[in-house]
């Protein structure tokens with residue numbers, strides 16, 4: 532599933548390859564894929580004759596600015612990928628369903644030079660919207676400061692993992708990344724967020740940065756040390772303890788009962 536690292540790769544592809552090309556046609560065959568009142572007719576009117584000026588990102592939301600000043604919002608959902616001129620961003624082996632089936636093209640544009648941009652999404656859980664409300668999202672995980680994290684955690688009694696995954700508080704962290712972050716920080720995912728002491732908050736903050744940097748270099752959110760060890764009967768890569776598998780914040784969660792306290 533795309534997490535912030537995969538979304539960042541898709542954003543970088545758009546920024547490198549899709550800017551400054553005039554849009555002459557819009558492909559929006561799936562009205563259900565358009566969200567927040569957007570219709571195929573409206574998205575066509577908003578994009579035709581425009582070009583993209585910048586590709587930004589807030590958490591897992593991609594924002595592509597248009598010459599008109601509007602912004603196209605792209606959500607990759609559970610299986611979405613961005614293709615520019617038929618080239619996808621990132622590792623083609625990451626998703627099982629990677630064959631280029633045009634039926635999975637949920638949205639796209641054709642540029643005046645004949646090239647294309649498509650959002651391919653086998654599971655159809657992504658979405659396209661116009662001028663998305665960016666403020667419904669918390670600070671981007673890449674920019675999260677220690678002071679912000681301290682405030683966010685102090686305000687909630689929910690499990691720390693659930694708070695880290697809440698996109699309205701911190702934008703971009705998904706299930707795999709949160710498990711890896713808390714494993715690196717040595718914090719039990721089920722602990723109440725407001726129960727963490729300042730040293731633990733600092734460890735979580737450092738782990739957010741380290742995890743994004745290290746896994747980003749390795750090639751994606753699936754490359755974590757804990758992620759590689761997930762599964763029943765498997766062991767903590769740090770101390771060899773059998774991993775604990777629970778549901779925390781509604782999601783399957785792996786953690787180490789020995790060094791995560």
Ligand SMILES: [Zn+2]
Nearest residue numbers: 767770787790
């Ligand atoms: Zn351990």
